[in-house]
Amino acid sequence: MDAVVQALLLDAGYNSAVATVGAAFLGGAGGLVGTFLLLRRRVMLTDALSHATLPGLVAAFLVGQAVWGEGRLLGLLLAGAAASAALGGLAVQAIVAGRRLAEDTAIASVLAVFYGAGTVLLSHVQGLPTGGQAGLERFLLGSAAGMLRQEAELVAVLAALLVLVTLLLLKELRLLCFDPGFGEAHGWPAARLDLLLLGLLLALLVIGLQIVGLVLALALVVVPPASARLWTDRLGRMLPLAACFGAAGGWLGAALSAALPRLPTGPAIVLVLAGLFVAGLVLAPKRGIVAVALRRARLARALHAAVPGSERPAP
Amino acid sequence: MAPPLQLVEGGAGLRHRLDPESPLAVSGLSVAYHDRPVLWNVDFVAPHSGLVAILGPNGAGKSTFLKAVLGLVPPLAGEVRFFGRPLDRRSGLVAYVPQRSSVDWEFPITALEVVAMGLYHRIGWFRPVRRRHLEAARAQLDRVGLADLADRQVGQLSGGQQQRVFLARALAQDARLYLLDEPLAGIDAASERVVIGLLRELAAAGRTVIAVHHDLESVADVFDRAMLLNVRRIAEGPVAEVLAAGNLARAYGGAVPLGGPVAAASAG
Numbered sequence: 001m002d003a004v005v006q007a008l009l010l011d012a013g014y015n016s017a018v019a020t021v022g023a024a025f026l027g028g029a030g031g032l033v034g035t036f037l038l039l040r041r042r043v044m045l046t047d048a049l050s051h052a053t054l055p056g057l058v059a060a061f062l063v064g065q066a067v068w069g070e071g072r073l074l075g076l077l078l079a080g081a082a083a084s085a086a087l088g089g090l091a092v093q094a095i096v097a098g099r100r101l102a103e104d105t106a107i108a109s110v111l112a113v114f115y116g117a118g119t120v121l122l123s124h125v126q127g128l129p130t131g132g133q134a135g136l137e138r139f140l141l142g143s144a145a146g147m148l149r150q151e152a153e154l155v156a157v158l159a160a161l162l163v164l165v166t167l168l169l170l171k172e173l174r175l176l177c178f179d180p181g182f183g184e185a186h187g188w189p190a191a192r193l194d195l196l197l198l199g200l201l202l203a204l205l206v207i208g209l210q211i212v213g214l215v216l217a218l219a220l221v222v223v224p225p226a227s228a229r230l231w232t233d234r235l236g237r238m239l240p241l242a243a244c245f246g247a248a249g250g251w252l253g254a255a256l257s258a259a260l261p262r263l264p265t266g267p268a269i270v271l272v273l274a275g276l277f278v279a280g281l282v283l284a285p286k287r288g289i290v291a292v293a294l295r296r297a298r299l300a301r302a303l304h305a306a307v308p309g310s311e312r313p314a315p
Numbered sequence: 316m317a318p319p320l321q322l323v324e325g326g327a328g329l330r331h332r333l334d335p336e337s338p339l340a341v342s343g344l345s346v347a348y349h350d351r352p353v354l355w356n357v358d359f360v361a362p363h364s365g366l367v368a369i370l371g372p373n374g375a376g377k378s379t380f381l382k383a384v385l386g387l388v389p390p391l392a393g394e395v396r397f398f399g400r401p402l403d404r405r406s407g408l409v410a411y412v413p414q415r416s417s418v419d420w421e422f423p424i425t426a427l428e429v430v431a432m433g434l435y436h437r438i439g440w441f442r443p444v445r446r447r448h449l450e451a452a453r454a455q456l457d458r459v460g461l462a463d464l465a466d467r468q469v470g471q472l473s474g475g476q477q478q479r480v481f482l483a484r485a486l487a488q489d490a491r492l493y494l495l496d497e498p499l500a501g502i503d504a505a506s507e508r509v510v511i512g513l514l515r516e517l518a519a520a521g522r523t524v525i526a527v528h529h530d531l532e533s534v535a536d537v538f539d540r541a542m543l544l545n546v547r548r549i550a551e552g553p554v555a556e557v558l559a560a561g562n563l564a565r566a567y568g569g570a571v572p573l574g575g576p577v578a579a580a581s582a583g
Contacts (some may be wrong), residue, residue, distance in 0.1 A: 039422065039423070100349075168441045169441065170443065171435060171438070171442075171443065171444055172435075172440065172441075174424070174428075175432055175435060177422070178418060178419075178422045178424055178429070178432075179413065179417070179418045179432070181382075181387060181411075181413045181417055182411060182412075182413055182432065182484075183432075183435075184385075184387055184404075185385045185387060185404060185409075185411035185413075186404055186405065186410075186411065186435070186436050186488075187403075187404035187405035187436060188435070229423065232423065233423050233468035234423055234424070234425065234468070235422075235423045235424055235428075238423050
């Protein structure tokens with residue numbers, strides 16, 4: 001327990017502190033970008049894109065090894081991941097456009113195919129003599145522990161950029177998510193704004209890959225805004241709330257993962273986020289389980305008082 | 316500067332040339348969804364002020380007509396001019412009110428914030444919505460009688476109130492031409508009075524209002540002119556002429572929903 005407290009207070013060593021701060025930034029940015037994806041009803045796209053990073057990631061490793069004799073070049077790995085995720089995103093668009101297939105069909109197909117291809121490549125790499133040290137598995141479930149200071153700084157800078165772009169385009173993204181037809185008719189191009197949202201998501205995935213892992217990256221985007229939605233009916237409050245939930249999840253999750261042996265960072269963050277969500281589900285005003293039950297009980301009492309004999313349910 | 320207008324079949328092609336500055340002049344507009352035609356060679360010229368109804372049975376292409384002139388669905392062919400020019404969406408000359416059912420009313424947004432969207436084109440890219448914009452939006456919300464509900468989440472409003480919020484958003488745009496998709500569908504009587512009153516006010520102020528309308532019985536009470544569509548343009552002109560029995564039979568086939576007021580209108 002002391003170890004957890006120490007990690008939370010950034011007092012468990014330099015590396016752990018760096019990773020914890022990096023994860024908090026990532027969580028905050030995920031909450032903001034995720035809020036718009038949630039309201040645009042495109043969160044599942046995150047799952048397709050994050051799984052679609054795998055073949056690019058492994059291919060980049062192979063390229064690095066073939067060309068420079070060293071596969072573990074973070075920049076190259078992330079560029080490969082981004083490229084194959086972008087390809088996955090384009091594949092989703094191409095499958096949906098004009099072919100009368102629903103987007104969830106396209107998303108599921110892209111996810112399965114890309115992840116399958118990535119897994120084949122990964123098992124090939126693991127069969128190589130040097131494969132055992134490749135360390136690519138950490139991109140599956142995330143591992144903030146080995147994060148270098150420069151990497152954490154990169155995450156923080158990119159996360160801050162994501163926040164900035166999101167805030168600059170607050171009104172445009174709100175319009176896109178609420179009424180794209182009205183927006184389009186008055187000169188706010190829905191297709192380009194959607195592309196921009198996709199770009200923000202891609203950037204988020206690339207910086208988040210090492211920390212949360214591609215398997216659970218979805219949670220970073222969907223759970224904080226879903227939690228925030230429980231607490232408020234205003235987008236202006238939902239955004240900061242989602243960012244706070246995300247940052248708290250990142251902070252707590254990374255600290256837990258640093259303090260407890262053999263707990264990968266991604267699942268730790270997801271569990272913390274889920275805990276916050278469940279707390280909201282129970283306690284949130286208006287939408288929480290407690291609030292709804294209280295309201296119904298009050299209503300029933302008012303009815304009993306007004307209509308004698310209404311306590312008995314109708315047969 | 317103005318490209319040459321093609322002369323197409325029917326009278327609108329001619330009027331097109333006679334009235335090059337019409338708020339909305341459409342010639343030969345054709346649209347298909349996949350391989351099914353929804354609009355076929357439609358001509359239309361809007362008056363410089365007044366209320367025009369777009370009528371026709373379900374699937375006749377009424378909503379598609381509005382979306383196609385705005386470029387929201389790609390046309391197969393045809394020419395569209397607003398005030399003699401191709402559409403400049405950010406000019407603020409044209410306001411569009413989509414169907415109420417086209418958006419998710421559970422969205423975390425207040426009535427006031429929706430109305431403020433009518434000012435976005437004036438605010439411009441990247442700039443925030445400021446207090447003075449919200450005050451301007453509040454004034455429009457007051458015009459539709461909903462100032463008290465400004466801070467309500469839109470899902471808590473009735474259907475009619477939601478429609479009035481949409482209308483307030485269009486009013487905030489202060490446009491010259493208003494294109495409304497079913498503004499009177501499924502709304503309560505009080506909201507209907509408010510909406511019709513404001514549409515008349517716009518027409519009296521020299522604006523043109525074109526609205527998709529579903530209810531043949533009330534057309535004559537609200538609109539000056541109408542276009543009757545069923546994929547092709549069946550008729551266009553003053554409401555009474557358009558609602559002549561022959562036109563309705565052509566648009567609706569055997570099942571003409573002829574009520575008393577329609578018969579009266581077509582007789583008058």
